[in-house]
Amino acid sequence: MSNSRKIALISLLSLTNLAMVLPAAADPARDAILATLAEEAKKADPAFGGFSAERGQAFFAAKHTGGKPDTPSCTSCHSQDPTAAGETRAGKRIEPMAVSKNPSRFNKVEEVNKWFGRNCNSVLGRECTAVEKGDFITYLSAK
């Protein structure tokens, strides 16, 4: 193998490695949704210091109160593992929430608003805050 070929191969391998450690592919539409949520969060609390995947994970897994009895948690329908498919109460498959498995998550503002609007009310009995939404998307984008 010539030296230049070797270098090309090594570069290619490094690029592949890089792609593996980076979180799921960036999506400008998703970034814009997160930016809007960050603005809202900052408006509500000037001390807002950014979204947190850890908080998002805890929120996703938590048993909440105040919502409808059949759906106390995100995991009631989305399964404990966000890289796996979930199932609606009527038995229909729900595609995984993790962006790595389902790149079309959180990149259409109408869909994001519709589902947070419905499911926050079903699970928590109220609207979600901008911080909760941003944490949730941040967690699942890294997952």
Add this chain to the structure above:
Amino acid sequence: MKRLALLSTIVFTLGLSGLRADEGVKVSPIDHAATLKECGGCHIAFPPQMLPSRSWTKMMGDLANHFGENAALDQAVQDDIATYLAAHAADAPATKGGARFTKGLGADTVPLRITETPYWKREHDEIAASRFSDPKIKSKANCIACHRTADKGEFLEGDE
């Protein structure tokens, strides 16, 4: 020889005659994008022909409390779907053969589940209740678990 040809013709014709009354039911599939997308997000988009229009009107008027979940939609989308459902309901003038779905249903009764109608109960009276709680079926609302082409308006027997 002639007799054989005749017999073949008869057998062939019977084979092609399609659905007998006791083999299931077919309705026109939904051809409305918003109904397919929004109703179909959580369950198959149920055939509007299987409930009277008063049922669809009541259901679409309270999507925030939709069988234990919040299924709220933007008002314009909600109205669009409600109009479609009412226009294709069992008792809508344009619906052919819709009377079978409301047979035995009291005029004042407003069923919100197709599974509450006398029609559905008659058609499923041979199915043990335990079948519906099977993890693979999960719910009576999961038509497609047994009727594999339910999303095309076909509710055939013997699919499970």
